[in-house]
Amino acid sequence: MSRQYCLKLADLIHYIQGISAHEVIRYFFNEETRLEWEGTLESVKLVEMLADDTFVYHQMHKRVWPSTQRETLFASHLCTLINAPHPENMVGHTWMVCNFSINMDEIPITNKLIRATLYVGMVCQTIVNRPVEKGQESELTRDDVACRIIYAANVNPGGWAPPTVVRTIAKRELTKFLRNFSSVVVKATMNTPLTI
Secondary structure, three states, X not given: OOOOOOEEEEEEEXXXXXXXXXXXXXXXXXXXXXXXXXXXXXXXXXXXXXXXXXXXXXXXXXOOOOOOOEEEEEEEEEEXXXXXXXXXXXXXXXXXXXXXXXXXXXXXXXXXXXXOEEEEEEEEEEEEOOOOOOOOHHHOOHHHEEEEEEEEEEEEOOOOOOHHHHHHHHHXXXXXXXXXXXXXXXXXXXXXXXXX
């Protein structure tokens, strides 16, 4: 019997200068951009579109030697949090993506791979560095804004691996994720109009 455990990978707050919450959350939610910033992925496939804001994805992760290759199957939901608490210097909506593992008969678990499970939440808010009157948000420039990201992830890698090894890999991958994700979103949006 294999040992199972859930590893809390992250519970943090991060800022990206010059980008809005809407821009960051859309990039995180879009499967077409995921391979640009998610270094652990080999492939991502849209399995089903449940609604305009809720998709099911099947991802193949790169094999980390000497372990068995992992896969994930999860639903991803994008929404705005209308009545969420927010800082005084926030403009626009609070955006959130929730990713959570599911099972589907159409994509069975195989003996060749281990299905990892995940529960990930990303909340984004646009923070401004100067006072802005309601209705004047269109006057903001990239120099005026930053995206505040609240990120939490719990992952069960499945199978058996020493927890110290998994934590070491997870810490390294989280650092790479934040660096890559921030860099990719900034490059993709820096020459486009700001979207609040």
